Every structure is written in C-alpha cells, then in structure tokens.
Amino acid sequence: MQELFTAAKITLSLTFLVYASWSDYKTREVSNRVWVIYAPVALLLSLAELLLYDPAKLPFFGLSFGVTAVIAILLFYTGGFGGADSKALMCIALALPFSAGTVFANLSPLGESPLAQNLFPLTIFSNGVLFAAATGIYMLLYNVVWHARTGKKFFEGTLAKESVGKKLLILITGHRVPLQKLKETWHVYPMEDIQEENDEVQLKRSLLAVPKDEGREEIVNRLSKAADSGRIDNHVWATPGLPMLIFITIGLVAALLVGDVVWILISAVLR
Numbered sequence: 001m002q003e004l005f006t007a008a009k010i011t012l013s014l015t016f017l018v019y020a021s022w023s024d025y026k027t028r029e030v031s032n033r034v035w036v037i038y039a040p041v042a043l044l045l046s047l048a049e050l051l052l053y054d055p056a057k058l059p060f061f062g063l064s065f066g067v068t069a070v071i072a073i074l075l076f077y078t079g080g081f082g083g084a085d086s087k088a089l090m091c092i093a094l095a096l097p098f099s100a101g102t103v104f105a106n107l108s109p110l111g112e113s114p115l116a117q118n119l120f121p122l123t124i125f126s127n128g129v130l131f132a133a134a135t136g137i138y139m140l141l142y143n144v145v146w147h148a149r150t151g152k153k154f155f156e157g158t159l160a161k162e163s164v165g166k167k168l169l170i171l172i173t174g175h176r177v178p179l180q181k182l183k184e185t186w187h188v189y190p191m192e193d194i195q196e197e198n199d200e201v202q203l204k205r206s207l208l209a210v211p212k213d214e215g216r217e218e219i220v221n222r223l224s225k226a227a228d229s230g231r232i233d234n235h236v237w238a239t240p241g242l243p244m245l246i247f248i249t250i251g252l253v254a255a256l257l258v259g260d261v262v263w264i265l266i267s268a269v270l271r
Contacts, residue, residue, distance in 0.1 A: 005049035009095040010256065012041060017249040020088060024243035028187045030084040035091055042095035057098070060118065064097035065090070068121040079210070085244045092252065093121040100256055113260035123260045128251030130262055132244060136172035143171050156233070158205045159192065169209050174239035179227050182220055182238055190219045191237040194226050203231050211239060 016038040020030045050058050072089040075081035081089075099116045116123040147154060155167060174191040182188055189211035195204050203226060208219075226232045254261055 002049060002053045005045055005053075006100050009042060009045050009049075010100055012038070012045070013092060013095045013252065014249075016091070017088060017245065017252060020084060021243065021245045021249045024084060024245045028241075028243065030245070032087075035084075035087040038091045039087075039094055042091055046094060046097065061097045064119050064121065065093040067119060068093035068125075071122070071125070081244065085248065088245055088248055089121060089125060092124055092248075096120050096124075096252075099123075113263035115263065116255065116260045120255065123263075124248065124251045124255045126251070126260065126262045127254045128244065128247040128249075130265075131250050131254070132242075132247040135242065139175060140172050143175055146176065155207075156205075157203070159207060159237075162207045166207050166209050170207055170237055174237050176235040177238045179220075179224055179234050179236060182236065183224065186216075187241055188238050189213075189216060189241050190223060191239055192223070193219050194222050194232070205232065207237065211241070 016034055020034050023030050023034075046061060050061055069090050072081065072086040076083060076086040097120060098118065099112050099120050113123065115126075143154065146152075153160070154171065155162065170191055177188060182190060191208050191211055193206055193208055195206070223232070223236050227234050227236075258264070
C-alpha cells in the first residue's frame with residue numbers, strides 16, 4: 001500500500017509539472033491555482049503515508065521541506081528563480097521529500113546518492129540546473145556554426161570592447177535574431193542595448209548579461225530606431241529565455257529513472 005501512495009504522488013507531481021511547464025512555455029505564466037491544488041493534495045498524501053507506515057520520518061519530512069523552501073525562496077529573491085519555479089520546487093518537496101526507489105528501480109549502477117535518499121527535491125533541482133546548463137553547449141555550437149556560415153563577427157562596434165566573461169555568457173545563453181522576431185515574440189529578450197553619448201551623438205552598444213522584463217519594450221524600440229536608420233545591423237543579440245520549469249520537470253523524470261545525475265558524473269570523474 002505504501003508504494004501506492006508513492007505512485008500517486010509521482011503521478012500527481014508529473015501531471016501538475018507537465019501542465020505548468022506547458023503553460024509557462026506558451027504564455028510565460030502559470031496560474032496560482034496550479035500550486036493551490038498541488039500543494040495541499042501533496043501534503044495530505046505525504047502525511048497520510050508517513051503516519052500510516054513510517055511516522056519516524058516525520059521530522060525528516062519537515063527538514064526536507066524546510067531546506068528546500070529556504071533555497072527556493074533565496075533563489076527567488078536573488079533573481080535566480082521565477083515565482084512559479086520556486087513554488088514548484090516547494091510543492092515537489094511536499095510530495096516527494098525522499099527518494100522514490102520503492103516504485104522506480106534506479107538505473108544507475110552506483111545506486112542512490114545520499115542527497116537523493118534524504119533531500120530528494122534537491123536532487124531534482126540539481127538535475128534541472130544541469131540540464132539547463134547543458135543548453136549552453138548547444139547555444140555555443142549554434143553560434144559557432146552561425147559565425148562560420150555567415151562570416152560575420154560575433155560582436156561589432158562598441159560590443160567588441162565588452163569583457164571576455166560577458167561575451168562568453170552571451171554566447172552560451174543567446175544568439176542573433178531578426179529585430180522583427182524580437183518585436184513579435186514577447187518572450188524573446190534583447191541581450192544588447194544602445195545609448196547616445198557625446199555631442200557627436202556617437203552610438204554606444206552594450207551587452208545585457210541578465211535581460212529582464214522591465215524596460216524590454218524601450219530597449220526594443222531603441223534597437224529598432226537604430227536599425228531603421230542603418231546604424232546597426234537588423235540582427236541583434238537576444239535570448240529565448242526557456243522556462244526553468246521545463247528543466248525541473250526533466251530533472252524529476254531523470255531523478256526517478258537514473259537518480260542524482262550530478263553525483264553520477266562526479267563519481268565517474270573521480271574514479
């Protein structure tokens with residue numbers, strides 16, 4: 001019967017996370033009703049399971065949720081996570097505070113990591129961050145191919161004077177897109193801006209390593225005006241800003257099937 005509780009919580013989590021990921025991808029918004037339903041149902045299922053079968057784990061359930069909640073809130077207030085991402089992580093902590101090894105046989109020959117056994121939500125989080133970071137490799141290769149195909153420089157004008165670190169960050173998180181796409185696709189964010197300086201009205205371009213919603217339209221308007229006057233190319237640096245919820249969901253699936261991917265990779269390197 002305990003396995004039925006675990007299976008129910010996994011099904012609950014995947015259902016809500018897949019829906020939330022789809023909503024976040026399509027609209028970049030997730031209704032709070034998702035978490036209002038997900039959280040209490042997850043809590044009731046976890047409490048019922050622990051009270052019936054393993055009451056000694058109740059304090060560790062509180063610890064798992066507490067640690068996860070603190071990390072999720074810190075990530076939100078430091079800008080590392082959006083509100084939906086933080087809520088999703090806390091809901092996962094309510095539903096799956098410990099490893100689900102009784103339902104899913106771990107495919108890793110190393111077995112379960114200590115983190116997965118005691119703080120399963122953080123395993124899901126670390127998996128998600130790893131998969132999100134892996135998109136940087138794809139983006140870098142995309143930019144290298146674009147450079148080889150077009151023969152154009154990565155950074156022109158005053159952009160070439162930006163720091164190496166900022167340029168690298170741009171190369172692994174963004175790519176050149178037509179301004180028209182930037183205007184029509186609201187969830188694509190500009191990664192460069194312009195400003196007029198000096199009496200000669202010299203155009204200064206700068207890279208935006210951390211693009212935000214605030215001021216997006218003003219930046220797009222400035223770029224469009226400069227492109228229309230022929231002062232910059234019609235293609236500018238931008239990022240699609242893929243929702244972290246998608247990677248959290250993938251991280252959950254990976255944690256269920258394989259386990260702690262980060263731990264597996266570190267163990268393989270240290271062998």
